Amino acid sequence: MTTEPKNPEEIVSSAIKTARLSFWISFCIGTLLLLLYLFKITDCTLLLIIGFSYVQCAALANAIVFISLLLTINQYKVYNQKLYLKGVLILANIPIAYVYYLVVIKNMY
Numbered sequence: 001m002t003t004e005p006k007n008p009e010e011i012v013s014s015a016i017k018t019a020r021l022s023f024w025i026s027f028c029i030g031t032l033l034l035l036l037y038l039f040k041i042t043d044c045t046l047l048l049i050i051g052f053s054y055v056q057c058a059a060l061a062n063a064i065v066f067i068s069l070l071l072t073i074n075q076y077k078v079y080n081q082k083l084y085l086k087g088v089l090i091l092a093n094i095p096i097a098y099v100y101y102l103v104v105i106k107n108m109y
Contacts, residue, residue, distance in 0.1 A: 008078075012083065015068060016083070019069055019090055022062055026058045026062055027096065030055070037051065038103070048104070062093055
């Protein structure tokens with residue numbers, strides 16, 4: 001059984017959808033954890049451990065998606081602009097996470 005290779009448009013579309021989904025999942029879960037911490041809905045110490053662990057996992061997942069985008073950009077140069085924009089979207093999680101970190105540190109003391 002052989003499978004036909006996907007056409008470039010399907011591959012690029014899939015990469016774009018994956019990047020967008022990765023951004024939104026990371027952003028929403030991070031925001032939810034921050035709100036839980038700020039409104040003291042659950043134990044703060046446990047939430048800090050969960051939050052910092054989440055940031056590490058999200059960073060790894062987003063790095064994998066970003067590297068995948070770079071490889072797709074290298075292979076399908078015609079679609080560079082669309083793929084670059086999704087790469088920037090993935091990288092936008094870095095300053096967002098940093099601002100969330102500053103908010104948590106400020107509220108700790």
